[in-house]
Amino acid sequence: EIVLTQSPGTLSLSPGERATLSCRASQSVSNSYLAWYQQKPGQAPRLLIYGASTRATGIPDRFSGSESGTDFTLTISRLEPEDFAVYYCQQYDNSPTFGQGTKVEIK
Amino acid sequence: EVQLVQSGAEVKKPGESLKISCKGSGYSFTTYWIAWVRQMPGKGLEWMGIIYPGDSDTRYSPSFQDQVTISADKSISTAYLQWSSLKASDTAMYYCALDWYLDYWGQGTLVTVSS
Numbered sequence: 001e002i003v004l005t006q007s008p009g010t011l012s013l014s015p016g017e018r019a020t021l022s023c024r025a026s027q028s029v030s031n032s033y034l035a036w037y038q039q040k041p042g043q044a045p046r047l048l049i050y051g052a053s054t055r056a057t058g059i060p061d062r063f064s065g066s067e068s069g070t071d072f073t074l075t076i077s078r079l080e081p082e083d084f085a086v087y088y089c090q091q092y093d094n095s096p097t098f099g100q101g102t103k104v105e106i107k
Numbered sequence: 108e109v110q111l112v113q114s115g116a117e118v119k120k121p122g123e124s125l126k127i128s129c130k131g132s133g134y135s136f137t138t139y140w141i142a143w144v145r146q147m148p149g150k151g152l153e154w155m156g157i158i159y160p161g162d163s164d165t166r167y168s169p170s171f172q173d174q175v176t177i178s179a180d181k182s183i184s185t186a187y188l189q190w191s192s193l194k195a196s197d198t199a200m201y202y203c204a205l206d207w208y209l210d211y212w213g214q215g216t217l218v219t220v221s222s
Contacts, residue, residue, distance in 0.1 A: 033208070035208040035209070037152075044213065045144075045152065045202075047208065047210050047211075050210075051208075056210065088152050090152070090208070090209070092207040092208050095166075095169065096157075096207065097168075098151060098152040098154060100151050101152075
């Protein structure tokens with residue numbers, strides 16, 4: 001089973017700042033089968049990125065994903081007030097798993 | 108418009124059985140996988156398993172194998188998650204979602220198991 005480790009656990013930033021979230025896989029993720037989700041309190045998660053770097057339908061271009069080996073990154077270029085939430089990565093290569101989440105909070 | 112509509116909240120006692128549902132609409136139900144995801148109170152997301160309604164091919168996470176059963180009835184475009192004997196530790200929000208990367212999500216079904 002592929003273990004995903006997200007860091008940091010919490011990111012304290014101000015609106016307008018850049019957010020960089022990390023997701024490290026315990027082994028290679030084939031075909032870049034890595035997705036990112038945003039979850040706000042009381043809501044179902046929302047798909048942001050799939051295939052490591054492809055934005056889902058309707059996702060603003062301030063969200064971007066990248067990959068380097070077993071390291072995956074979600075970048076929010078300029079935080080908007082609605083971006084403060086919890087973010088999860090997920091690999092869907094084989095027996096899908098999620099990371100433990102990163103909370104982006106207002107500083 | 109793609110929609111996944113889940114059944115309502117449930118309150119059950121330990122040892123009882125339960126089957127919750129997820130009805131798909133706005134797409135071809137038999138040609139997309141449907142996954143189930145657990146979220147325990149205040150915790151993260153856990154992938155439970157997935158079914159292909161076209162032929163009922165089902166895959167489970169090792170953590171949930173033998174703990175739950177996933178099924179689907181393509182005649183009514185509905186997927187199911189069921190337990191034969193609930194435990195207090197099954198208390199959680201359960202989501203259904205479309206495909207291996209979870210493109211569309213249901214609204215969630217809160218299951219509370221308490222004596």
